[in-house]
Amino acid sequence: MSERLTALVTGANKGIGTEVVRRLAADGYTVWLGSRDRARGEAAVAALKGAGLDVRLLEIDVADDASVTKAAQRLAQETGRLDVLVNNAGIALSLSTPPSTEAVAQVKAVYEVNVFGPVRVTQAFLPLLKVAPAPRIVMVSSGLASLTRLVDPASEFYAINLLSYNSSKTALNAVTVSFAKELAASGFKVNAADPGYTATDLNGHTGYRTVAQAAEIILKLATLPADGPTAGFFDDQGAESW
């Protein structure tokens, strides 16, 4: 039996997501490249297909209930099963606004993508994941989720005080633990990945890591063996402080 494993990566038309799609496809997965914008998604898919990879476009806006429902229905018709879900889509609407002046509307907008997005997508695709023999879910979190690091004056993150972004990723870690505990008995591994500070559009390419480096921990958690961890938070050095 040689049925190909199937993966979905959200927010994958650029940045870390595209690299994760490329690597999973190179490892033999059929990968659905999630993009909220059809044209941007088609361009990313075309580039990867041109390299001979089995990559398909799935239009999905993680902030939109109807879009996520439609995407899950499409995948149910097309494959009927999902082995790997990478909740990668994320935004940081401001990298400089102090907490005291960040508008609640902006905080809500960030949570809609970074927290409610992964909740919405995970719930919608659970029926397909449950068909897989060894389902894996990776939540793409951040070192800025770590309260331990944020209160440590010696941490490189101590001075990065982003109300909506940091707290959304801390909440995402909590969401990760909740899903992991419910699904552990069904053979799921649900973990949060910290890709590190990576040069992408999210931070105006100020990050010092490459997307190839960022993808490593995501790939590792997406392909964990049966005795691998669940309900954890990891970077490529190992377990990270909550």
Ligand code: NAP
């Ligand atoms: P990026 O290049 O800006 O990519 C973000 C992706 O998310 C884009 O494809 C974007 O699509 C998509 N997206 C945004 N809102 C969406 C929505 N509502 N529905 C679906 N897709 C949406 O940033 P990145 O650095 O690769 O970020 C990927 C993940 O890594 C994020 O979760 C981010 O928080 C996390 N992360 C990044 C770093 C870093 O240093 N770069 C560090 C830690 C964690 P559009 O092109 O349509 O906007």
